[in-house]
Amino acid sequence: MLSLASAVGGVDIARFFLVVAAILVAAKLLGELAERVGQPAVLGELVAGVVLGGSVLGVVPADGLPSELIHVLAELGVLLLLFEIGLETDLREMFRVGPASLAVALVGVAVPFGLGYAYWAYAPHPSAGSGDLTTAAIFVGATLTATSVGITARVLSDLGRMSTPEARIIIGAAVIDDVIGLVLLSVVSGVAAGAAISVLGVLRTLGVAVGFLGVAVVVGRFLVPRLFDVIVRMRVRYVLLVFAFAFALGLSALASVAGSALIIGAFAAGLILSGTNQFDTIEREVRPLASIFTPIFFVSVGASVDLRLLDPSSPASRGTLLVAAVLTVLAIAGKLAAGWAAPWARVRRLVVGVGMVPRGEVGLIFADIGRRSGVLGEDLFGAILVMVMVTTFVAPPALQALFKPSVEPAP
Amino acid sequence: MLSLASAVGGVDIARFFLVVAAILVAAKLLGELAERVGQPAVLGELVAGVVLGGSVLGVVPADGLPSELIHVLAELGVLLLLFEIGLETDLREMFRVGPASLAVALVGVAVPFGLGYAYWAYAPHPSAGSGDLTTAAIFVGATLTATSVGITARVLSDLGRMSTPEARIIIGAAVIDDVIGLVLLSVVSGVAAGAAISVLGVLRTLGVAVGFLGVAVVVGRFLVPRLFDVIVRMRVRYVLLVFAFAFALGLSALASVAGSALIIGAFAAGLILSGTNQFDTIEREVRPLASIFTPIFFVSVGASVDLRLLDPSSPASRGTLLVAAVLTVLAIAGKLAAGWAAPWARVRRLVVGVGMVPRGEVGLIFADIGRRSGVLGEDLFGAILVMVMVTTFVAPPALQALFKPSVEPAP
Secondary structure, three states: OHHHHHHHOOOOHHHHHHHHHHHHHHHHHHHHHHHHOOOOHHHHHHHHHHHHOOOOOOOOOOOHHHHHHHHHHHHHHHHHHHHHHHHHOOHHHHHHHHHHHHHHHHHHHHHHHHHHHHHHHHOOOOOOOOOOHHHHHHHHHHHHHOOOHHHHHHHHHHOOOOOOHHHHHHHHHHHHHHHHHHHHHHHHHHHHOOOOOOHHHHHHHHHHHHHHHHHHHHHHHHHHHHHHHHHOOOOOOOHHHHHHHHHHHHHHHHHHHOOOOHHHHHHHHHHHHOOOOOHHHHHHHHHHHHHHHHHHHHHHHHHOOOHHHHOOOOHHHHHHHHHHHHHHHHHHHHHHHHOOOOOOOOOOHHHHHHHOOOOHHHHHHHHHHHHHOOOOOHHHHHHHHHHHHHHHHHHHHHHHHHHOOOOOOOO | OHHHHHHHOOOOHHHHHHHHHHHHHHHHHHHHHHHHOOOOHHHHHHHHHHHHOOOOOOOOOOOHHHHHHHHHHHHHHHHHHHHHHHHHOOHHHHHHHHHHHHHHHHHHHHHHHHHHHHHHHHOOOOOOOOOOHHHHHHHHHHHHHOOOHHHHHHHHHHOOOOOOHHHHHHHHHHHHHHHHHHHHHHHHHHHHOOOOOOHHHHHHHHHHHHHHHHHHHHHHHHHHHHHHHHHOOOOOOOHHHHHHHHHHHHHHHHHHHOOOOHHHHHHHHHHHHOOOOOHHHHHHHHHHHHHHHHHHHHHHHHHOOOHHHHOOOOHHHHHHHHHHHHHHHHHHHHHHHHOOOOOOOOOOHHHHHHHOOOOHHHHHHHHHHHHHOOOOOHHHHHHHHHHHHHHHHHHHHHHHHHHOOOOOOOO
């Protein structure tokens, strides 16, 4: 069999499979532990990542081919997660909360960006990068704008709250945030490379992302249900699941090629397939698949955390921790403000605000670009990592606590 | 999200996802076509591989990181296939047919090896490798011994015949063949490297493979059902599936580390879990997962086929085709003989023989080692590839045709 080839050359597949097995077992065990102490399972998966990551056990590979492989499986995990969220999303409800989501997203980008930029450009702070202050301030602002739809969606889904108006607004706003994040990413990458900011370039990136989502959903909702009415008549086994999965992969890739983000394509694929007559079967069969790959994503996010940055006994860490504390306060305050951005929506504003707090991996990516381009020094980079970690770890228990007291959302 | 990283650096994930989508769609479409013309679906998946491979469209990547990634997903596919087969295997029935399987496996290795060795060492043939004749003859013999349990198992499973005595004998014999193949692989690798054959080394490899399977199943059948009775009480979603999958990955890796083959570990994991009280749930949830990854394996086997070797209009191909024709006849005759190896078993001997015919990827791996070490010239390598292709493509329709006339196996 092909497996013999692993003894001959190429990837050391056995070791890689062992790492995946360890990731899955740790994710489920710590997820279970989290649930037993009243926390959402995703928090346990993040902690599993920290434990398996370079700071503690070093089981999750940090570089080379094994790391790339884990990265691909993690991508598959976040793709399946967004696909599942898309499948569960009621498009009509989504449109109803659309204006509220847009308001929340815009305020949730503008306020944190402004706070971060102002802090770094005008307020006193202990550490500085090698680049000029304005560029660094743009980066600090940008890293504060991100929202990790993955974390919040998993928590809401684990709590069985995906159909609440708060959840719809948050998911909508987080997806819009991803579109804005994409635009910001191209801008900050340009800034890091020393380019001037072009309004035309910004508008084009924005247009592509919005256009892709719009065209895909409108065309898809018309054509794809007809296609799946044909596919369902095929005899080969699990044909619906395989075509649905291939559709999600294909639309994700198309989104990326069109200059948008993979996960926007995956979310669009779910939205489109939620309009098919075979929607129930697809959702039921996608779920076990997602349950395997999604934890790999959260574990790999947790594994990117460097615990040494949190050691207060080291003098080098103290300045970093101070900056981190300020950034964290700004990050949380900025996103909480977003909860009050849609005064006409009859929702619990604090829930919406808290739902927007986790920065997750988007913040890490911004920070990484800044570090590699030399705009952010190691200290500032470390502080941003701590901010990303704290916002990511704080939101799940906070959401859980907020949802516990009342079963029905308050008006 | 992490997906943004694909725009920044690392693997081009979008293109990779597009390739996977193309593989899945092609596999299901051609699988469906195969079924509609009365052939097993796996034949369509192999043809899909040929079409997507380097000979025609070149969609399946042939080298670099994308090729390694497809390789890992294909490995996951064959692992899940063997895991599923293990889950469906009745261990008691397996022991009942054990002696018959052993006899079939031994004859199915000895006769093709003898025929292949004798042909290359003593009979006239048009092309020769650069090495000495005896070493080349050992390689020719070894490539003829392989059995692709994957191909046959998929066909039998597609036909709903996995519980027939013929199927049990074939699967048992094919697994034993994998153990023998492993021993042969280490021997021929040594021969290719210029080492003398050591009886002790051969026995040690054999002992490890047999010992691993035995110990794993005996210990596992005792401990694992108790473990899963605890796991089933956990609250996190799809905990049974995730632990079962992690168990299959872990045992596969352990088998490989112990010097045996990944797929033997996967098969053992299935056998062990078939003794748990949660066996039904596990089997039901593993199936959709396997239905995604198994086709990737068959497509990648098909994609390794080079169609130019089959072009009779090219003078260079004619000598190759002649050798290929002889090898194919020997390959089929040798395995058919194995059907008559267990005269005491009340089964349709032709079905057993035909079930052992497909060489699949094991033959390709042997041939590849021979080519890379210079023992096999390009001509002889090409001829072996053709033999592997023909045996792999001929067996599924033959099995299907044999099973069609009578629903019950004849005595």
